[in-house]
Amino acid sequence: MTYLWAFLIGGAICALAQLIMDLFKLPPAYVLVGLTVTGAILAGLGLYQPLLQFAGAGALIPVCGFGNAITTGILSEVKRLGWEGLFTGAFELTGLGVTSAVVFGFLAALVSGPRR
Amino acid sequence: MDPKEAAKQKEYRDLVKAMEPRPSFLRNMLLAFLVGGAICLLGQFVFDFFKGLERTEAEASAITLAAMIFLGAIATGLGVYDELGELGGAGAAVPITGFSNSIVSAAMEFKREGLILGMGCKMFTIAGPVLVYGILSGFLVGLVKGVLLGYFR
Numbered sequence: 001m002t003y004l005w006a007f008l009i010g011g012a013i014c015a016l017a018q019l020i021m022d023l024f025k026l027p028p029a030y031v032l033v034g035l036t037v038t039g040a041i042l043a044g045l046g047l048y049q050p051l052l053q054f055a056g057a058g059a060l061i062p063v064c065g066f067g068n069a070i071t072t073g074i075l076s077e078v079k080r081l082g083w084e085g086l087f088t089g090a091f092e093l094t095g096l097g098v099t100s101a102v103v104f105g106f107l108a109a110l111v112s113g114p115r116r
Numbered sequence: 117m118d119p120k121e122a123a124k125q126k127e128y129r130d131l132v133k134a135m136e137p138r139p140s141f142l143r144n145m146l147l148a149f150l151v152g153g154a155i156c157l158l159g160q161f162v163f164d165f166f167k168g169l170e171r172t173e174a175e176a177s178a179i180t181l182a183a184m185i186f187l188g189a190i191a192t193g194l195g196v197y198d199e200l201g202e203l204g205g206a207g208a209a210v211p212i213t214g215f216s217n218s219i220v221s222a223a224m225e226f227k228r229e230g231l232i233l234g235m236g237c238k239m240f241t242i243a244g245p246v247l248v249y250g251i252l253s254g255f256l257v258g259l260v261k262g263v264l265l266g267y268f269r
Contacts, residue, residue: 010156044257057159
């Protein structure tokens with residue numbers, strides 16, 4: 001059942017992003033930033049966790065899940081450390097993703113020549 | 117303006133209108149839905165695979181994201197992801213694989229401008245705003261929530 005919801009919710013988030021891009025003629029970066037901030041705010045309101053429980057990867061994989069992960073990391077570190085947590089928490093959960101993107105990007109650039 | 121000229125201009129305008137690609141909102145949305153949904157479905161399979169191996173759900177989520185980033189990097193290296201992006205639009209850009217694609221393709225493209233000033237500077241050209249505003253909004257949410265719940269003493 002989670003598979004169905006992952007497909008439907010994940011697809012719906014992407015379709016919504018596409019609609020906003022087309023309607024307001026926005027470049028993708030605006031929509032990606034908007035989704036990330038939305039995910040961060042929903043995380044602060046405690047609404048993203050239920051969505052994750054419900055839609056699984058459908059909420060985890062879209063970029064709003066990235067905003068959620070940043071905020072969730074900050075909140076848990078704030079709970080643990082106080083002020084310091086505001087500055088240490090952002091990469092608590094996302095560090096793995098950012099680091100792997102940099103490493104894989106570097107490796108891909110090394111093995112492949114520039115295209116065209 | 118003489119009527120002949122005006123008629124000619126109108127004819128031209130009609131022609132331009134007919135030739136212009138019509139924005140097909142529904143078609144774009146459907147494609148974004150299918151491509152994005154399929155990537156999330158794949159992510160769910162990956163997540164369920166790692167849930168059996170990792171101790172907590174948070175760890176399984178983190179590994180799933182890294183695995184999807186890896187898959188996105190491979191697909192980008194093979195040139196497959198760019199075609200997926202042409203087809204799916206936001207459906208390919210919004211999932212974390214699109215984040216990976218933006219970093220990997222920038223790294224590949226700007227390598228020829230040098231490893232430091234090319235690749236180093238421009239790797240995050242597209243992914244940068246997501247990081248900057250993600251961190252800023254997370255910081256603000258943490259600040260507000262920390263003050264409200266009295267975590268700062």
